[in-house]
Amino acid sequence: MLLQLNIQNFAIVRSLDIDWQSGMTTITGETGAGKSIAIDALGLCLGDRATTNVVRPNCKKADLAATFEIKKNKMARAWLKQHELVSEHDSECILRRVISAEGRSKSYINGSQVPLVQLKEIGQLLINIHGQHDHQLIVKANQQCRLLDNYANHTPLLSAVKHYAQQWNKLNKELEMLQQSKQQREAEQQLIQYQVTELDEFSLQPDEFSTLEKDYKRHSNAQDLLDSTLSTLQSLSENDNFNILDALRECSENINSIARVDNQLTDVATILSDTLIQLDEANNDLTHYYQQLELDPQNYAIIEERYSTAVQLAKKHQLSPENLVNFHSELKQQLASISNDETRIDTIIEELEQTRIHYNESAELLSASREKSGKSLSKLISKSMQELNMPHGQFFIAVENNKKQENGKETINTNGSDTISFQVSINPGQALEAMHKVASGGELSRISLAMQVILADKVITPTLIFDEVDVGISGPTAAMVGKKLKQLSKNTQVICVTHLPQVACKGHQQLFVSKLTDGELTETKVSELSESNRVKEIARLLAGDKISQHSLANAQELLAS
Template sequence: MLLQLTIQNFAIVRALDIDWQQGMTTITGETGAGKSIAIDALGLCLGDRATTNVVRPNTSKANLAATFDVTNNQLASTWLKAHELDAEDECILRRVISSEGRSKAYINGSQVPLAQLKEIGQLLINIHGQHDHQLIVKANEQRKILDAYANHPQLLEDVKHYFHQWRIQVSELETLEKSKQQREAKKQLLQYQVNELNEFSLQPDEFESIETEYKRQSHAQHILSETLSTVQTLSENDQFNLVDQLQRSHESINSLAEFDPELNNIATLLNESLIQLEEASLDLRHYHEKLELDPEAFAHLEERYSIAVQLAKKHQVAPEHLVDFHMRLCKELEGISGDESRLSLLTENIEQSKASYNDACKLLTQSRRNAASDISKRITLSMQELNMPHGQFDVAVEEDSAKTLSLNGADTVCFNVSINPGQALEAMHKVASGGELSRISLAMQVILADKIVSPTLIFDEVDVGISGPTASMVGAKLQMLAKNTQVICVTHLPQVACKGHQQMFVAKLTDGEHTETSVTELSEGARIKEIARLLAGDKITENSLANAQELLAS
């Protein structure tokens, strides 16, 4: 429940601290005094949009704070803990609005996005405004009211789920169908390219091997000639070869080492060099003997190398990347072929989603019809209690499975009323006057509030257009509602004001230069005078005071 509302520099309020009680609180005051100013401030604490004109003139910012007891509000407590904003049994919502229009929001001292104020606000309080009756003639609002009364969130969620699933699938199908021609052309090109590369069938790392072998064979004659010449120079030339010369040098230095041991190391190095030279000469001889000139094999190798280079140039890739490019084309072709299968599968899935949607809609329709029957009886009874003795109310739920799929199901919801005897039920906006709409709206709000428990309910002049015995019944209904929840009601009716367990009086004070609003809790004596003022106007008489005492006593 709401415990306290603190307002600083808001509109014509300089500073207010209002303490609220359990039960029913009524707020009254003179016309133009700003009876709804506390409700407006509270709305900003709950995340309403702020404008620059809400800040009191000649001040830099407005500061608004609402304190709630959440001891018995499990939903709010759970939300606060989930967002790490809990502070035991209290929740303080604060809003600071600068004169430039900038705004900051706080929950239990921590700055938060404005959206979080709105989220927690929905779990703490429910505000009904004086223009709500203008909304109930709209089809969408009527459907929302029925769904709120039926309290079937899972059925609504199932319909939304299958609707979104169907819409996503339909969108994908439309996209695939629109690009079908382009995909077909792309598929033909890819198929040609893949077939060409399949036919060539270059293997991983093959090009590197081909390139190496091609270079070797294209220079085979030169290699043969040079290796033979080198072998001759190393060891096989009878007139001069390096092995013989090195052998003689080694023998010479080795013999000299007998006279100077320092030459032993050099002799050893020469001997090692001789061994390596002989091995090199032998290996080169074997290499030369293995070399063969095979024009036919070289022609085949040259052709394959040339084709690889041409294909790489054609596809604008390096030859060594041709295999990777081939694999990418295969995957792309596979993806396009998969799109054709996806088209067929999507068509089936769309029908399945539509069937699931229709099944969910049927369950939702049945729940709505059950709730419609119940709420129709209750509102009919409430209308008759609110001085419409012949009033009849009926919620019509028409299922239209042929219409385009909708996020809210297949139903059209229409509120029909009859006010006078013999009058047929017709759509509400056709037959109900403003005052009658206001009473019907109030009846709905009381019934919905009774059905959907909210810790705090605020009624902001919802009794406009109501008077006399009807006003007394409205007051009684609100007082009855206050047995289970906190009710705050801004009213101009004495019959409603007297039903409050607590009454606040709003006054506008001015010194000719400055204006400000005050909110005062009325004592028992002050309440009698205020009720008398509401009954008789500014000239309070003994009779109006007596009537006020009688109303309060009742």
């Protein structure tokens, strides 16, 4: 429940601390005094949008804080624990909002700065505010459906329906995309299939091109290799008249001979000897190479053809021959992907059918529950209407299962397949019609209040605020409204901003809002009324500014009742 509200420099409030009690609290005051200012400040603590004009004139910022007791509020405690925002006193939760004169704002939960959205999330678990214009919303179809679902606690059923509807829409979008690109994929598939077939037939293996390139160069230059190798061998060893090895051997022997006489030639002798060995090895290797070098025209033709084909295919696909194998693999993957798309279309069609079946099952369960709950809620609201000075009032919730087709396809709604319509009859013999057609503004206000009181029992928040929801109500009807709100306060903290004495007198606590001015600045004050002052305030609400003994007696009688 709400324990305290602290307001600093907000609108026409300089400083205000309000302590709240359990049960029912009524807020009254003169017209224009700002009876709803505490509710507005509380709304900002709960994450409402802030504007620059909320800051008191000539002040830098407005500072608002609301303290809640959450000892019995399991959902709020769990939320705070989940977001690591539990305070030292884990039975309390403090929501704070600081708004600068420039319109910037900061949000805090238990002293930790948080995004504004988190104020809204925790606020939904702490308070439910009903405004004076709520009756304008209940004529809207989506609001009517929401009210019925709240009453019937349809969250699990709605979650299932929403899940299958979202899945259906997602699959439909994927199917539409695949079907739209089908013609393009077919043309692409033909081209890629041709390319893959061509490369399959050629069947170039990894690293094969580098081997081909070496073999091609060797075979295409084979005659030059033979001629140059033979000429070199002639010079090295095979020329009987003169060859390098024989001449070097003779030189080495001569120097080795005289090095024995003069050891200064030892290094030269070693160099010549080593050179002779190396040159002899080179000659042997070159002889072996010459003997192995073959000129096979048939083999060369095969190599030349395969090498040329690889170069042509690479040029055709605008890449280097070394990348041809990888390109071949990528084309195969693309072809497989296109084939998978075709298979995916068949799979999606099957999944859509299964999803439609699951959706219809969930939607039918939701429809059945809406019809059953609609009858129950209709009886409750009809009875409440009659108690609120509409003796012949009848209320009926029409639930029409309305599956729709669009472009030849069944449309699936995340909210189910029902159209909900609130229908009323105010006078005897009058047929039930859509509520907005037959109910006046005052009647709509009373019907809205009846719904709010009935539905409040279904609300999980421990605090309910009614902000002038009794506009357009008076006399015996007002007394019944007060009685219903007080009944509600047995299990829930109720805060009600009102101008009706019949409602104000039902509060366990009554706050009075007054406006003070010195001619230059205006300030709003909120004070808790004592029993004697409460009698005077109820009398003022009954009789206006001129309070008489008769109005005071009426006030005492109302409070006593």
